[in-house]
Structures are given as structure tokens and as C-alpha cells.
Amino acid sequence: MQHSQRFLDLVDASRKRIKETDVQTVKQWLEQKRDFVLIDNREESEWAKGHIPNAIYLGRGILERDIEQRCPDLNTEIVVYCGGGFRSALSVDNLQQMGYTKVISMDGGFRGWKEAGYEITE
Known part of the structure; x- marks a missing residue:
């Protein structure tokens, strides 16, 4: 998908303020049973086609509204993913x-998770 420059600029600005990690690290954390909440931030139709095991669904449109019900402790470790890492950067910000x-x-x-050949739940 071709993203507009203004969207990319917004994502780049967010990335300067947040922490990011890669799919291999998240996979390792899951294998180590590290205590964190994994949030799928994609659209509901994307979630329905498959998602990372143990993830919970909080789409971009409802995340800020519903996060406190799922994660009331502000010190909860949370990893957010979307399709490629752009929407999740905005959400983490x-x-x-x-x-x-x-x-x-x-x-x-x-997308990176699937390309790495990691397990997907449907």
C-alpha cells in the first residue's frame, strides 16, 4: 500500500518519541513467557483473518477508549502491532x-511476523 507523505511524516514524528522492537524479539519474549500484553491494533476484518497467538484485539479506532478496561495499571508492559508498524507507532505514542x-x-x-514464518491463530 502506498502511504501519503503526511501520514509517513506523522508516523516518523511518533517514532522519535516511542520505543520499538522487532518481530524476532517479540517472538522470543513469547517463548520466554515474558509478562506483557500483546495488542493487535489492526482493523477487525484483519484480525478475523489471523493474528498472533495470545494477542488481544484492540483496534486503532477503539484502543484509547478501551485500554483502561483491559490494562488499568499504567505500568503494564504492552506491545502493540498492526499490519506493518505504522499504526502501532501512532497508537503507542x-x-x-x-x-x-x-x-x-x-x-x-x-506482515513481518507472517514473513518470518511464525505461528498464526485464526
């Missing part, structure tokens, strides 16, 4: 503004 202190965007997103 917003979560930080809401007071969450341990939020990370998964660069590469679901």
Missing part, C-alpha cells in the same frame, strides 16, 4: 500520552 510507561510498537507488524 497516544498510550504514552495517556500515561502508560512501558509501551512498545512492534516494527514490521503482522
Whole structure:
């Protein structure tokens, strides 16, 4: 998908304020049973076609509204992923503004996870 320059500029600005990690690190954390919440931030139709095991669904349109119900502790470690890492960067930036202190965007997103050949749940 071709993204507009203004969207990319917005994502780049967010990336300067957030932490990111890659799909291999998240896979390792899951294997180590590290205690964190994995949030799928894509559209509901994308989630329905498959997602990372143990992820919870909080789409971009509802994340800020519903996050406190799922993660009331602002110190909860949270990893957010989307399709490629752009929407999740924006979401992590917003979560930080809401007071969450341990939020990370998964660069590469679901696409990177699939390309690495990692397990997917449908």
C-alpha cells in the first residue's frame, strides 16, 4: 500500500518519541513467557483473518477508549502491532500520552511476523 507523505511524516514524528522492537524479539519474549500484553491494533476484518497467538484485539479506532478496561495499571508492559508498524507507532505514542510507561510498537507488524514464518491463530 502506498502511504501519503503526511501520514509517513506523522508516523516518523511518533517514532522519535516511542520505543520499538522487532518481530524476532517479540517472538522470543513469547517463548520466554515474558509478562506483557500483546495488542493487535489492526482493523477487525484483519484480525478475523489471523493474528498472533495470545494477542488481544484492540483496534486503532477503539484502543484509547478501551485500554483502561483491559490494562488499568499504567505500568503494564504492552506491545502493540498492526499490519506493518505504522499504526502501532501512532497508537503507542497516544498510550504514552495517556500515561502508560512501558509501551512498545512492534516494527514490521503482522506482515513481518507472517514473513518470518511464525505461528498464526485464526
